[in-house]
Amino acid sequence: MATSVAANELDTLSRQLSVQFRRNIRLITCETALEYCRRCIAVAxxxxGEKKPLSEIAGMITCQxxxxxxxxxxxxxxxxxxxxxxxxEKGYYIFFEIDQFTVMVFRHTEDCEKSET
Structure with missing residues (x-):
């Protein structure tokens, strides 16, 4: 399980992803491995880019x-x-902005305890 990523790492990754995807991206909080943040942002x-409804993009992110x-x-x-x-759940939270949208991705402990124990 990853701990929160330092602000300077988030800023660096935000700039890299903004260039890569040609979008205004700002990682605010990442409590997972950076690769998971990259994947969420790539899906978003x-x-x-495909002009999908926001609810569909959210579903794609949760599936990913x-x-x-x-x-x-x-x-x-x-x-x-x-x-x-x-x-x-600690270690399972990503919060970022992409263009004019804000995205929050998280895993909830209570649901996990009920069905995955």
Missing amino acids: ADGL MSELMGHSHWYCVFGKRYGSSITH
């Missing part, structure tokens, strides 16, 4: 995380404006 960038991490109970909030107050 591809979905936006389930495949990568080998377990389900991932959630994704993808939108322009929203407030949030969530509980997530």
Whole structure:
């Protein structure tokens, strides 16, 4: 399980991904391995490029995380404006901006304990 990534690493990766995907990307918080952040952003960038509905892109991100991490109970909030107050499992949280959208990806502990123990 990864710990939070340092701010300077997030800034560096944000700049690299902005160039790679030709989008304005800002990683705010990453409590997973950086590769998982990259994959989430790649899915988001591809979905936006294909003009998919935001709910579909969110679903694609949760499916990608389930495949990568080998377990389900991932959630994704993808939108322009929203407030949030969530509980997530430590080490399983990604928060980033892509263009004018904010994206929150997380795994919830309670759901995992009920079905994966």
